[in-house]
Amino acid sequence: MSSQPTKALETFDNPQPGRDFHIHMEIPEFTCLCPKTGQPDFAVLYLDYIPDQKCVELKSLKLYMWSFRDEGCFHEAVTNRILDDLVAATDPKFMRLTAKFYVRGGIFTNVVAEHRKPGWQPLPRVELSQFDAQSNIRG
Amino acid sequence: MSSQPTKALETFDNPQPGRDFHIHMEIPEFTCLCPKTGQPDFAVLYLDYIPDQKCVELKSLKLYMWSFRDEGCFHEAVTNRILDDLVAATDPKFMRLTAKFYVRGGIFTNVVAEHRKPGWQPLPRVELSQFDAQSNIRG
Amino acid sequence: MSSQPTKALETFDNPQPGRDFHIHMEIPEFTCLCPKTGQPDFAVLYLDYIPDQKCVELKSLKLYMWSFRDEGCFHEAVTNRILDDLVAATDPKFMRLTAKFYVRGGIFTNVVAEHRKPGWQPLPRVELSQFDAQSNIRG
Amino acid sequence: MSSQPTKALETFDNPQPGRDFHIHMEIPEFTCLCPKTGQPDFAVLYLDYIPDQKCVELKSLKLYMWSFRDEGCFHEAVTNRILDDLVAATDPKFMRLTAKFYVRGGIFTNVVAEHRKPGWQPLPRVELSQFDAQSNIRG
Amino acid sequence: MSSQPTKALETFDNPQPGRDFHIHMEIPEFTCLCPKTGQPDFAVLYLDYIPDQKCVELKSLKLYMWSFRDEGCFHEAVTNRILDDLVAATDPKFMRLTAKFYVRGGIFTNVVAEHRKPGWQPLPRVELSQFDAQSNIRG
Amino acid sequence: MSSQPTKALETFDNPQPGRDFHIHMEIPEFTCLCPKTGQPDFAVLYLDYIPDQKCVELKSLKLYMWSFRDEGCFHEAVTNRILDDLVAATDPKFMRLTAKFYVRGGIFTNVVAEHRKPGWQPLPRVELSQFDAQSNIRG
Amino acid sequence: MSSQPTKALETFDNPQPGRDFHIHMEIPEFTCLCPKTGQPDFAVLYLDYIPDQKCVELKSLKLYMWSFRDEGCFHEAVTNRILDDLVAATDPKFMRLTAKFYVRGGIFTNVVAEHRKPGWQPLPRVELSQFDAQSNIRG
Amino acid sequence: MSSQPTKALETFDNPQPGRDFHIHMEIPEFTCLCPKTGQPDFAVLYLDYIPDQKCVELKSLKLYMWSFRDEGCFHEAVTNRILDDLVAATDPKFMRLTAKFYVRGGIFTNVVAEHRKPGWQPLPRVELSQFDAQSNIRG
Amino acid sequence: MSSQPTKALETFDNPQPGRDFHIHMEIPEFTCLCPKTGQPDFAVLYLDYIPDQKCVELKSLKLYMWSFRDEGCFHEAVTNRILDDLVAATDPKFMRLTAKFYVRGGIFTNVVAEHRKPGWQPLPRVELSQFDAQSNIRG
Amino acid sequence: MSSQPTKALETFDNPQPGRDFHIHMEIPEFTCLCPKTGQPDFAVLYLDYIPDQKCVELKSLKLYMWSFRDEGCFHEAVTNRILDDLVAATDPKFMRLTAKFYVRGGIFTNVVAEHRKPGWQPLPRVELSQFDAQSNIRG
Numbered sequence A, B, C, D, E, F, G, H, I, J: 001m002s003s004q005p006t007k008a009l010e011t012f013d014n015p016q017p018g019r020d021f022h023i024h025m026e027i028p029e030f031t032c033l034c035p036k037t038g039q040p041d042f043a044v045l046y047l048d049y050i051p052d053q054k055c056v057e058l059k060s061l062k063l064y065m066w067s068f069r070d071e072g073c074f075h076e077a078v079t080n081r082i083l084d085d086l087v088a089a090t091d092p093k094f095m096r097l098t099a100k101f102y103v104r105g106g107i108f109t110n111v112v113a114e115h116r117k118p119g120w121q122p123l124p125r126v127e128l129s130q131f132d133a134q135s136n137i138r139g
């Protein structure tokens, strides 16, 4: 695999396709350009998905994100576009992409888009008490 | 577009009208006047919506908020009024406006108002485990 | 309106009675007396309600809270009593009162009580991704 | 009431038995002994309940917790036992006990157990926007 | 019981098999090797389960986690494998394993997998107001 | 000792008068009246001192704080007055009183006042790395 | 005292002029205009001072802050100017003003300016262990 | 080494006696009895020291803390006494003990006591920018 | 002023050159390239300075940061280089630049560099009690 | 450079040897073995140093940390040993190593050790107001 920016997303086989499990990835290093002004824009992306037969490969995902570095992108459009690309590559049962953009004009904008595989139904959620994660150490 | 306060909200075309996606905007710079005393009031506004054919334009939204700077407004009324204006401009599938006002008389007041397009139904929520966002850096 | 403690709650007309909207008030300045020992007790109150025709007026609410300063009150009883008074004054569609009392005997006690107007049904909740509010400034 | 450790839980009459309201108590001062090694164990307990005719009395609850100080207790068993005792004393509509034990072997263990009165149904929850409580002061 | 790493998970009898109760364990000391590069990987694991006849023994769980120290493991596969092992050992009514891996390539990955016993149904959740736990002390 | 509000502060003998040690007390239950309007004011007090021959007794300190409940007090004056009373009762080597008042007019006010015994010098501080205290439990 | 914006700052006599004590005020409701664009700017101000003969009066301080609402102000200049006005009104032993401006151009700016009375020297600081303030309640 | 509570503190040789280094230990499991009422008291202890020839052994420290479980102790006295015992056992260059007691009478008490070896001087502190530690994981 | 990336830093006249005051700027949008691999790097920069005759202009600072977007930079070198450029442009009395880089190889790196004008001495710091800033609103 | 664990630390030339600047590295992935029991231990390390002619290379530092994976190490000894190795490799003006070990026996242990080059003196610290870093985004 090269270390060049690329729109080609690599995948690997889901190791447990018989189970609906959830993968969450936080991607803090996203930057593109404002299509109006050409100035840099920044965001943190959060990917949540339930794979079907394929999972997205980590390094490939990083190179894919890099590929937006010199492209002009509107906030609402690029979030939908990245979701579309990830869905095309992995054909998941469910996928949600959350983009949190850095402040512009004193206003903070977040965009959330989802895809569901036709016919797929989530298992009913088992609601348990929730416990916060904390540091493993003191100080 | 001028840089004067204005009640005219600009919009742009939804880039993905075929998908119900969610836009969240945090607007920390809202101030108006108390209609009883004439003294300044302050609030932070949070806008959540699912667009239909139109999205609200960021700079226009900022100028709209500016337009309340010299107007007398009651907390409960102004929250409903801003929601009405945003609905009139964008005709969204769903919109929720949350206003958190600065303390008065030792009491903190928040107001939350929603609009739903007649006939629109939200997709059933896919409930996943949630993970907190944290800093990208240390320190 | 006087500035004396009073059990008389003032109201004003709901500016948007056609919409089920939510008002949240945080009231940190509640104190009464322990009916057993006569010693002071303290709590923070949180009021959440969906008004019908009337909203509770802020200054009046403050004077009402003041009126408990010299009264003996049990935790569970006073929470229910304040809820009853607020319901009597505003006849809301829905109201929830949460009282968080200061520690006694090394144990922390919170009490939550609700009222629902007969026949009123909440709109089904539109569940969106949630985003924390943060400071408008740095440092 | 004595100030000796005791398994006898005192109660008082529910001041508002006509309403399903919620009492939350945080009890940070629980300690017992490990039945295998005899060494001290520690936990923080959280009690949530909806009373029927009786509420648990605060000082009595403290003395009850003290009564475990010299007893050997397994984590999972003692959580269920305390819940059973509280249910026997108050016969509540609903009760949930959460025990968060201090770390052992580098692993943190929490246990959550519930009781529901036969035939009792919770009112459907009214889901509102939630707002964090914060400090009443600055600094 | 030996103090050697082992895949053999010990169990003990559920002290209250007649009640569906919830055990939560946080396991911060998990490390394995990257199967591609041989370099160490780290994660924090969170185990949530509702036991049927058996509970997993704490020290045994620690030794089991140790057994991965010299094994090559992919993130998605090892999370599913640990869940499978824990299910095989305890045959629980419900089990959820959450693995939060340390950052790789600037991207943070979490994996969540669940098992439900065929025919088992969770009790409908009683939704109460939630209260954060805080420190028992000041400072 | 009575359980009535009183300005009389009780003391006990310093158990280790040969060592300059530091006592910190957080007193969250202070309320008095505004001398202009008669309305209640609230504050949280923090007491830091290095005792000489006497320490302030905890229950007495609580009753002393209660004694301000029906008195009119300006923020700056009452902080200095309480410090003066505590100094008169205990004659400490060093004492600092910090008062954090609840918001008034949208502005938060804190007041800090100190007393040093003539001729007393603090030992030079040994500056160590500092580590935050955290919860003993998870969740 | 009127309730109009005004540059005239009211004072009252220091109740304890014989002691160097510290007053801290947090003023979250500051807004002015950008002198280049005419658009609103916002900041939170923090005032720390050691009074000599005069203290600044709270309501007057609020009206003073209001007086900037329609004035054009550069960040660095307005911070120094407010400090100068407060020094002119109160002639303090020491005063520090900290202004935290809302984000502009993706950059957050804070400005800190101080005044010391000629010949005044601070007492050497007694450095004690520090303890964080926390909430008085749980949840 | 036995596993019984004991006042005998074990030590081991300082592995680097030529360097003044700092050991910080957080001990959350301290409980004793109130000498007035016989009821349990709780505290979290923090030990900071610069060893000379001996370091305190971890398991021994735990058993030492256990030895207070059935003893009556005043807050100020027991903090000084534990410091004295640790100094007697390890003869350190410097030692600071911080005890944070659980709330009593609505007031939180912390006690800090220090010992310095005669003739020992701390190296002047090199003050660097400080950076908070954060979680290694997300969520 | 153009809106192109540029190494030319604009300045404006210090509005209060007679006073040593402190300007703090947080610059979250810095990205450059790794000189070894060509892949993007990210950092958040914090600038603290005491101006002499000139202050750095905000928009110009943003364009300057943009100019590193396509340059290869080592962490330690680029931090020192940016400090050198800012010093050359503004000739400040004091300047500190803190760069917090995003994680690489599982390790987080921060770099702090300072410049002091020859002959300049800071005023001795007046150490006051410190108070945390918090949100202006609730929730 | 190989990708095998190694005690050989690589360095690179300090890019700005004429300036005393500060490098901070957080290293969350340290594990070794307990020399008594052979069981795994874990810590997070924090390295702060002022380089002289050489800086430690990031990847090499990671491989060095890896080299402790199968070695038995006491907490106090290994912290001093790692500091010695880093000093031997880079001969810095100043270096501080902070090790925060995971909990053992219910007690949390941190160790801090420093090295100063003979004859080196830190520049007197310029103490400025400090501002907390916060997230670049909302939510």
Ligand SMILES: [Ca+2]
Binding pocket: A132, A133, B131, B132, H139
């Ligand atoms: Ca969390």
Ligand SMILES: [Ca+2]
Binding pocket: A134, A135, A136, A137, H134, H135, H136, H137
């Ligand atoms: Ca951690």
Ligand SMILES: [Ca+2]
Binding pocket: B132, B133, C132, J139
């Ligand atoms: Ca969050």
Ligand SMILES: [Ca+2]
Binding pocket: B134, B135, B136, B137, J134, J135, J136, J137
């Ligand atoms: Ca960040």
Ligand SMILES: [Ca+2]
Binding pocket: C132, C133, D132, I139
């Ligand atoms: Ca929140």
Ligand SMILES: [Ca+2]
Binding pocket: C133, C134, C135, I135, I136, I137, I138, I139
């Ligand atoms: Ca907030």
Ligand SMILES: [Ca+2]
Binding pocket: D132, D133, E132, G139
């Ligand atoms: Ca909360």
Ligand SMILES: [Ca+2]
Binding pocket: A131, A132, E131, E132, E133, F139
């Ligand atoms: Ca929580």
Ligand SMILES: [Ca+2]
Binding pocket: E134, E135, E136, E137, F134, F135, F136, F137, H044
């Ligand atoms: Ca605690």
Ligand SMILES: [Ca+2]
Binding pocket: E139, F132, F133, G132
């Ligand atoms: Ca702390």
Ligand SMILES: [Ca+2]
Binding pocket: E133, E134, F135, F137, F138, F139
């Ligand atoms: Ca907790």
Ligand SMILES: [Ca+2]
Binding pocket: D139, G132, G133, I131, I132
């Ligand atoms: Ca604080």
Ligand SMILES: [Ca+2]
Binding pocket: D134, D135, D136, D137, G134, G135, G136, G137
């Ligand atoms: Ca509080």
Ligand SMILES: [Ca+2]
Binding pocket: A139, F132, H131, H132, H133
């Ligand atoms: Ca910290």
Ligand SMILES: [Ca+2]
Binding pocket: C139, I132, I133, J131, J132
């Ligand atoms: Ca802060």
Ligand SMILES: [Ca+2]
Binding pocket: C135, C136, C137, G044, I134, I135, I136
């Ligand atoms: Ca704020």
